[in-house]
Amino acid sequence: MGGKKxxxxxxxxxxxxxxGIRSGGGAPFKKMRMRLTSSVKVHKTHPKEVILVLDFGSQxxxxxxxxxxxxxxxxxxxxxxxxxxxxxxxxxxGLILSGGPLSVYDRGAPMLDKEIFKLGIPILGVCxxxxxxxxxxxxKVEASKEREFGRVxxxxxxxxxxxxxxxxxxxxxxxxxxxxxxxxxxxxxxxHTLNASIAAFANRARKIYGVQFxxxxxxxxxGTQILSNFIFQICGCLPRWTMDKxxxxxxxxIKERVGQKKVILGLSGGVDSSVAAMLIHKxxxxxxxxxxxxxxxxxxxxxxxxxxTFQGHFHMNLAVVHAQKNFLGRLKxxxxxxxxxxxxxxxxxxxxVDKSKKIKDAAFLAQGTLYPxxxxxxxxxxxxSDVIKTHHNVGGLPKNLKLELIEPFRELxxxxxxxxxxxxGLPDTILKRQPFPGPxxxxxxxxxxxxxxxxxxxxxxxxxxxxxxxxxxxxEVWQSFAIxxxxxxxxxxxxxxxxxxxxxxxxxxxxxxxxxxxxxxxxELLGVIANRIVNEVKGVNRxxxxxxxxxxxxxxxx
Ligand code: XMP
Numbered sequence: 001m002g003g004k005k006x007x008x009x010x011x012x013x014x015x016x017x018x019x020g021i022r023s024g025g026g027a028p029f030k031k032m033r034m035r036l037t038s039s040v041k042v043h044k045t046h047p048k049e050v051i052l053v054l055d056f057g058s059q060x061x062x063x064x065x066x067x068x069x070x071x072x073x074x075x076x077x078x079x080x081x082x083x084x085x086x087x088x089x090x091x092x093x094g095l096i097l098s099g100g101p102l103s104v105y106d107r108g109a110p111m112l113d114k115e116i117f118k119l120g121i122p123i124l125g126v127c128x129x130x131x132x133x134x135x136x137x138x139x140k141v142e143a144s145k146e147r148e149f150g151r152v153x154x155x156x157x158x159x160x161x162x163x164x165x166x167x168x169x170x171x172x173x174x175x176x177x178x179x180x181x182x183x184x185x186x187x188x189x190x191x192h193t194l195n196a197s198i199a200a201f202a203n204r205a206r207k208i209y210g211v212q213f214x215x216x217x218x219x220x221x222x223g224t225q226i227l228s229n230f231i232f233q234i235c236g237c238l239p240r241w242t243m244d245k246x247x248x249x250x251x252x253x254i255k256e257r258v259g260q261k262k263v264i265l266g267l268s269g270g271v272d273s274s275v276a277a278m279l280i281h282k283x284x285x286x287x288x289x290x291x292x293x294x295x296x297x298x299x300x301x302x303x304x305x306x307x308x309t310f311q312g313h314f315h316m317n318l319a320v321v322h323a324q325k326n327f328l329g330r331l332k333x334x335x336x337x338x339x340x341x342x343x344x345x346x347x348x349x350x351x352x353v354d355k356s357k358k359i360k361d362a363a364f365l366a367q368g369t370l371y372p373x374x375x376x377x378x379x380x381x382x383x384x385s386d387v388i389k390t391h392h393n394v395g396g397l398p399k400n401l402k403l404e405l406i407e408p409f410r411e412l413x414x415x416x417x418x419x420x421x422x423x424x425g426l427p428d429t430i431l432k433r434q435p436f437p438g439p440x441x442x443x444x445x446x447x448x449x450x451x452x453x454x455x456x457x458x459x460x461x462x463x464x465x466x467x468x469x470x471x472x473x474x475x476e477v478w479q480s481f482a483i484x485x486x487x488x489x490x491x492x493x494x495x496x497x498x499x500x501x502x503x504x505x506x507x508x509x510x511x512x513x514x515x516x517x518x519x520x521x522x523x524e525l526l527g528v529i530a531n532r533i534v535n536e537v538k539g540v541n542r543x544x545x546x547x548x549x550x551x552x553x554x555x556x557x558x
Pocket of ligand 1: 437439
């Protein structure tokens with residue numbers, strides 16, 4: 001960011017489907033065509049105070065927005081091409097210019113509408129954003145002799161406003177190969193490093209600031225403090241963005257919008273759809289109709305547990321569609337992973353539409369779409385053809401379903417949705433569940449998916465989960481699960497030679513699913529899991545442990 005090293009984000013979310021590697025299958029109820037009519041529209045629920053994050057293509061843009069929201073101020077990401085008129089209309093309390101992959105002196109480097117600098121709205125430029133301010137305000141940016149990547153010591157030269165309450169030096173995270181050679185008129189240096197004589201600057205009269213490092217990443221000490229200083233000290237925001245207020249406003253809006261009509265929601269038991277169900281149920285009670293499709297590819301007791309929680313405990317209107325036969329019938333003889341995913345996505349849409357049509361007066365379809373999903377449909381360049389791109393999960397619920405979308409979390413990050421879930425009383429078993437792929441166990445039974453093989457995997461998987469939970473590691477790792485391999489090996493049980501299946505165990509740590517490392521589970525725990533599987537699961541005589549990281553492997557095997 002700020003000088004060619006940051007590759008264009010390989011677009012941020014924790015899933016690879018829809019990016020040419022894998023497709024379909026995932027969170028299929030999100031498969032509704034949606035259009036982003038305006039990339040800069042601020043949602044009706046947005047509070048009066050908003051900080052706009054102008055996206056120049058950094059992989060950290062979302063992080064900036066999240067950090068600000070963590071400080072209880074609403075923030076929104078907009079393409080850098082936003083016009084001065086649009087900003088005037090939104091009336092943000094401050095603007096943050098993100099990092100980006102290019103150098104400001106590159107041909108075609110993204111620039112800001114210069115009028116924006118004259119609005120009098122406080123601006124903070126981060127990395128490329130800082131260099132951009134410098135370049136557009138008649139300073140000088142050049143390639144530096146000493147590039148800085150990773151942890152660097154920052155010396156604070158002036159600890160007023162932006163750096164108030166900061167020690168004289170902090171460790172910060174740098175990723176740049178350009179540097180400020182000459183400050184624009186009216187700007188002063190407020191921090192430096194050993195290699196960069198100007199690592200942060202300020203024009204206090206115009207409330208324009210820039211930092212060469214990334215305050216949004218955890219590796220920058222007191223980074224959150226720096227962002228808080230900007231939004232509270234400089235922009236004058238108050239910490240008012242809280243999830244309980246969001247719930248109150250959204251519940252009111254949903255109630256008004258839905259009236260006497262009905263809302264359909266595909267419940268998967270995952271966090272997003274579960275919290276969406278809770279929120280909408282709070283707003284309209286029995287007018288919400290949840291549909292849970294049992295595709296026969298779920299883990300042991302999963303359908304029963306969803307039913308118990310939502311129907312039994314929360315008394316929701318929940319229809320469980322038993323479609324195991326449809327899915328397994330269509331998967332018969334199929335071994336190609338992509339084909340499996342396609343079939344599952346397609347079948348889901350069919351089953352879901354069939355069921356929806358039977359719900360009279362249904363006028364809305366609710367989905368747990370999150371803000372990152374929405375942002376990923378936009379391009380940082382904000383070009384006209386990019387803006388009207390469809391969501392990466394878009395598949396094919398037919399248009400004739402004629403349902404209006406309700407997406408209460410379109411503006412929220414996952415942690416915010418979890419906070420709402422907690423506030424609404426959703427148990428940790430759902431809120432802190434490890435991710436589970438839409439195509440379910442079908443992509444963990446390698447080769448053909450049959451009833452028998454699913455049963456073996458389900459039993460083995462159950463034992464992995466039980467033991468990982470017992471060891472207190474379930475919430476510590478990203479995912480822990482079993483895979484059934486399509487080979488048999490020789491073993492010996494009692495005096496008998498056996499020729500049975502092999503189960504692999506996969507346990508990974510990750511922050512977002514984009515990259516992952518295998519977890520060094522204690523050998524004793526691995527021993528217990530292997531023993532239990534071989535002894536208790538009929539048809540398995542060997543257990544192996546997957547010690548590959550992502551990349552080059554993926555988390556799932558298919
Ligand atoms: P991979 O295997 O691509 O997985 O490293 C990254 C994360 O995404 C999950 N995953 C999916 N989730 N539908 C989903 O909803 C899918 O088709 C899908 N494929 C993978 C996977 O479990 C991991 O957490």
